[in-house]
Amino acid sequence: MESHLGTSCPRVYHSIVKPVNILFALALLAIPGALGQGLPDLGDVSQTELSPIQERRLGESIMRQIRADRSYSDDAEVTDYLNTLGYRLVSASPESRQPFDFFLIVDPQVNAFALPGGFIGVNSGLVLTAQSESELASVLAHEVAHVTQRHITRMIAAQKQAQLTSLVGFALAILAARANSQLAEAALAASQANYIQSSLNFTRDNEREADRAGFQILDRAGFDPQAMAVFFERLQRSTRFYETSAPSYLRTHPLTFERIADMQNRSQNLPYRQVPDSLEFQLIRAKLKAPQDSPQESVAFFEESLKERKYLSEAASRYGLVAALMRAKAYSRAREELQALRKTVRTSPIVETLAAQLYGMAGNNAAALQTYREALRNYPGYRALVYDYADALLREGQPEEALKLVESRLQYAMSDYRLYQLQAKSYAALNNYLLQHRALAEYYYRLGNLPAAIEQLVLAQKSGDGDFYQLSSVDARLRELRSLDEENRREARDKR
Secondary structure (H helix, E strand, C coil): CCCCCCCCCCCCCCCCCCCCCHHHHHHHHHCCCCCCCCCCCCCCCCCCCCCHHHHHHHHHHHHHHHHCCCCEECCHHHHHHHHHHHHHHHCCCCCCCCCCEEEEECCCCCCEEEECCCEEEEEHHHHHHCCCHHHHHHHHHHHHHHHHCCHHHHHHHHCCHHHHHHHHHHHHHHHHCCCCHHHHHHHHHHHHHHHHHHHHHHHHHHHHHHHHHHHHHHHHCCCCCHHHHHHHHHHHHHCCCCHHHCCHHHHHCCCCHHHHHHHHHHHHCCCCCCCCCCHHHHHHHHHHHCCCCCHHHHHHHHHHHHHCCCCCCHHHHHHHHHHHHHHCCCHHHHHHHHHHHHHHCCCCHHHHHHHHHHHHHCCCHHHHHHHHHHHHHHCCCCHHHHHHHHHHHHHCCCHHHHHHHHHHHHCCCCCCHHHHHHHHHHHHHCCCHHHHHHHHHHHHHHCCCHHHHHHHHHHHHCCCCCCHHHHHHHHHHHHHHHHHHHHHHHHHHHCC
8 A cells, every 4th residue: 555654745835945965065175164153264276175174174064053053863773774874775886985973853844965074954745755675775775876976075176166155145045044034035036047057067966976886886785776767757847836835855956858768777777676665764754754744633634644554654643643642642542542553563772762751741750761761771872762862861860870781882973963962961060160171072063063172171160169180171172172273263364
């Protein structure tokens, strides 16, 4: 049976393109500081390609702005799923020589985008529109190919100063979209004309190359290679008569019949491969679908899908129903449906996280903590369980246990900024202000915000607590970060 969960044709949208795509990244490069915190000064980008280090630095600067946007999601389960799927594709690319980070944007538009430095964003609308995991993987493979083929740096190097000026207008138009979409559309009409016309052929070459490399990545990763042509053809067919309101993905990745035909020809030369969707793919789609409508509408949606058997995954529909009932505060009914879900799914950290959250929301904190403990024994590295369990321990007045949990995880995940945030909360509950500010400094440092990290270390020095060794550690770290900050400023001055 066809599922209601993302199996219909994608919606047609009339809103302006969100400020997160390759053109946006290029535009930001042309206007350092336009978004407040500023971007690294990389010199005359029209004369040379970016080095991998410069590219990563630029991507991190853009990500600081994206993380500040309310559409950015740091949901651990969705992020981990996207990165697991993404790295399955990255590992199948012989040209991958850099780190990748996949992240979610909560936006119903069908879109995905690559940023400098291996950052790849995925709209929730894309996940829900894809009718199979192979279709979602085909889009991610295409974006991975944009990165591995260094299309962004090649596009930057190809731009003349006049075109960079056009990019400034493009960026300002996109930024204006947050406040006034009509004004932004007018600005886009003026700024896009020269730039898009002058770079259209180059963009088409990029798309064809990303199709070729992405197709190979998709096939080597064990997904259905036919999914790429199927998904893109469905997108194009559904918006054939709506060129001015096509999904964002078609605006930023212009499709042609020749490109789709080339994908079809490539897939026809390969043997048929039936690739089942992973349980995680179906559950994550249900998780993204459940909060889209009102709680009552969401409950009705999943109830109907189960009653009429209109689903691709019974487990996903049952998961969605439990999540919807939790939003409706129908906790007793949600517990009943949870039992049915557990009978359908023998074991899954996603289901166990949902169960613990349900017990906590229903006021059964003892059951929530017990569920977290048991689930972590089976899935010790599952981030959502670690974060939620630490939060639950703090709410229950057990900061020592929360701190013990977080610090045990930090031994293996020293780059995880969320762990430092939880560590800071634990120290605050224990009235240890020096270590609280020290942890917050590491939190901001890992988000790429050096000034905020330095400020927290200064507050740690002034906290009035901590022993000699802790103060010495703070002093040493402060000198290190100030030196790094000064080095960054000196590099920026030298390139002016």
